[in-house]
Amino acid sequence: xxxxxxxxxxxxPLTSEDEARLAALAGAPEAVPARTDIVREGExxxxxxxxxxxxxxxxxxxxxxxxxxxxxxxxxxxxxxHVFMLGTMDHSIAALxxxxxxxxxxxxxxxxxxxxxxxNAGLWWSVLQEKAILRQRIxxxxxxxAAHRLAFQLCELLWRMKAVEEAPRDEYALPLSQCDLGDxxxxxxVHVNRMMQDLREAGLIAYRKGAVRVLxxxxxxxxxGFDASYLHYGDAAPEARGYLEALAHRMMPAAN
Amino acid sequence: xxxxxxxxxxxxPLTSEDEARLAALAGAPEAVPARTDIVREGExxxxxxxxxxxxxxxxxxxxxxxxxxxxxxxxxxxxxxHVFMLGTMDHSIAALxxxxxxxxxxxxxxxxxxxxxxxNAGLWWSVLQEKAILRQRIxxxxxxxAAHRLAFQLCELLWRMKAVEEAPRDEYALPLSQCDLGDxxxxxxVHVNRMMQDLREAGLIAYRKGAVRVLxxxxxxxxxGFDASYLHYGDAAPEARGYLEALAHRMMPAAN
DNA sequence: CGGATCGTTGATCCTGCTCAAAGCCAGTGG
DNA sequence: CCACTGGCTTTGAGCAGGATCAACGATCCG
Numbered sequence: 001x002x003x004x005x006x007x008x009x010x011x012x013p014l015t016s017e018d019e020a021r022l023a024a025l026a027g028a029p030e031a032v033p034a035r036t037d038i039v040r041e042g043e044x045x046x047x048x049x050x051x052x053x054x055x056x057x058x059x060x061x062x063x064x065x066x067x068x069x070x071x072x073x074x075x076x077x078x079x080x081x082h083v084f085m086l087g088t089m090d091h092s093i094a095a096l097x098x099x100x101x102x103x104x105x106x107x108x109x110x111x112x113x114x115x116x117x118x119x120n121a122g123l124w125w126s127v128l129q130e131k132a133i134l135r136q137r138i139x140x141x142x143x144x145x146a147a148h149r150l151a152f153q154l155c156e157l158l159w160r161m162k163a164v165e166e167a168p169r170d171e172y173a174l175p176l177s178q179c180d181l182g183d184x185x186x187x188x189x190v191h192v193n194r195m196m197q198d199l200r201e202a203g204l205i206a207y208r209k210g211a212v213r214v215l216x217x218x219x220x221x222x223x224x225g226f227d228a229s230y231l232h233y234g235d236a237a238p239e240a241r242g243y244l245e246a247l248a249h250r251m252m253p254a255a256n
Numbered sequence: 257x258x259x260x261x262x263x264x265x266x267x268x269p270l271t272s273e274d275e276a277r278l279a280a281l282a283g284a285p286e287a288v289p290a291r292t293d294i295v296r297e298g299e300x301x302x303x304x305x306x307x308x309x310x311x312x313x314x315x316x317x318x319x320x321x322x323x324x325x326x327x328x329x330x331x332x333x334x335x336x337x338h339v340f341m342l343g344t345m346d347h348s349i350a351a352l353x354x355x356x357x358x359x360x361x362x363x364x365x366x367x368x369x370x371x372x373x374x375x376n377a378g379l380w381w382s383v384l385q386e387k388a389i390l391r392q393r394i395x396x397x398x399x400x401x402a403a404h405r406l407a408f409q410l411c412e413l414l415w416r417m418k419a420v421e422e423a424p425r426d427e428y429a430l431p432l433s434q435c436d437l438g439d440x441x442x443x444x445x446v447h448v449n450r451m452m453q454d455l456r457e458a459g460l461i462a463y464r465k466g467a468v469r470v471l472x473x474x475x476x477x478x479x480x481g482f483d484a485s486y487l488h489y490g491d492a493a494p495e496a497r498g499y500l501e502a503l504a505h506r507m508m509p510a511a512n
Numbered sequence: 513c514g515g516a517t518c519g520t521t522g523a524t525c526c527t528g529c530t531c532a533a534a535g536c537c538a539g540t541g542g
Numbered sequence: 543c544c545a546c547t548g549g550c551t552t553t554g555a556g557c558a559g560g561a562t563c564a565a566c567g568a569t570c571c572g
Contacts, residue, residue: 068395087491134390139324141397142442186398235343
């Protein structure tokens with residue numbers, strides 16, 4: 001839960017009451033083994049799942065058996081926030097390495113967001129950030145070559161991990177095979193391997209036992225054409241604050 | 257504005273008051289010439305722009321001068337709903353053919369969604385639908401070949417156009433060049449041309465003067481591997497209704 | 513030790529890109 | 543009315559980024 005608070009705080013500070021109420025939602029983290037589905041396409045999960053450790057991914061399987069990884073979920077990300085509104089999952093979510101998942105009861109979350117506008121805004125902001133990440137991935141898949149895509153992905157994960165304080169000294173856990181990476185980047189395993197070697201030989205990254213260390217963040221960013229502004233950290237709209245105060249006043253006249 | 261109401265109604269019916277209040281927001285539609293930017297990357301638009309006719313796209317330009325079209329905007333889509341919360345646009349939006357744009361004053365929209373939970377839900381639903389469309393596009397770009405991508409895109413636009421009643425007899429306006437289509441599908445103009453010919457020769461579509469007629473929707477869907485469920489029309493979560501009623505009660509105790 | 517999974521390397525192939533040129537309009541101006 | 547122009551489509555030929563296929567080494571684990 002601390003991860004979620006950190007992520008939202010990157011956008012807009014929460015009050016200590018907000019944080020306390022959020023923390024009160026979370027049950028005990030549950031360990032999900034590597035390569036296990038957390039939510040499957042077509043289901044309608046009864047609660048929300050918060051990634052509180054490890055790494056997961058959204059993916060779809062195709063008729064021909066191939067798989068496309070749509071996005072990665074890092075600690076602080078919520079698997080199925082959208083089933084607030086949508087009936088069924090249109091994709092699956094799986095743990096990549098061993099992953100910790102915290103269950104948040106749907107009705108309590110609904111109650112919390114109905115009474116705590118900053119929490120509400122923070123959760124919706126994370127939806128918008130995810131959307132921005134998806135857009136950026138489309139650009140990469142459509143118009144960048146393999147080397148750029150890989151470097152970009154490593155940059156993005158570095159920034160997102162840093163935002164939740166999971167990348168000390170520019171090093172973060174990346175518990176996935178080159179095959180997984182290929183499924184995410186729209187490349188073959190073999191080609192991922194060769195690109196990875198290039199990055200290592202260029203002295204930009206080191207990779208050992210499921211963890212990446214970015215040796216030269218600036219160099220890697222330059223090589224990737226990476227500009228973190230699409231992640232919108234610290235980029236709240238001026239209206240958002242005013243809107244929230246208005247909402248807070250409307251919803252909780254006694255408390256304000 | 258009628259388009260937006262139709263789109264939202266595909267998800268959850270609005271009351272006649274909701275519709276009236278929405279309609280009251282809209283000023284006169286303004287014509288934007290083809291190939292003109294509506295919103296540019298880096299800006300922070302002061303109002304919301306609703307596409308009320310024609311066709312627009314979100315896109316990013318890359319350092320090397322190439323362009324990736326991220327998604328298409330059909331009538332009823334809102335350009336910059338996310339600047340509710342995010343400070344700056346991380347991409348641009350341009351009219352493809354001549355497009356009609358209606359301006360919605362930000363503060364009035366904020367006021368409306370604060371008091372009309374069904375409208376609020378409908379707008380957020382459209383954000384979630386857009387997200388689902390982005391995910392599907394990632395799958396296409398990462399793992400489908402050129403023929404599938406093109407067929408899929410034509411299917412998606414057909415379904416979205418039908419949802420806002422802009423595709424009578426399976427025909428809809430597609431005012432863009434094959435170059436634009438290539439920028440959307442991650443293909444070269446030349447290759448789009450050849451794939452298009454294949455579809456025509458297969459008797460699946462006809463294309464003349466900026467309009468596509470889908471001659472065999474089932475055949476095209478089969479060829480594309482298209483399954484419309486990701487668009488989530490008519491797929492509201494059961495919780496959504498209960499949540500909305502609770503919100504409505506909380507926000508407007510007098511009105512309910 | 514045997515088996516499974518993953519990383520690495522080399523050889524070959526193919527989808528789709530690039531380059532180039534020619535046809536096809538629609539608009540424009542003489 | 544016709545020549546000219548510019549944007550778009552169409553076609554052909556050659557090229558290349560990355561896929562595919564296949565094999566081998568490394569590591570882990572029962």
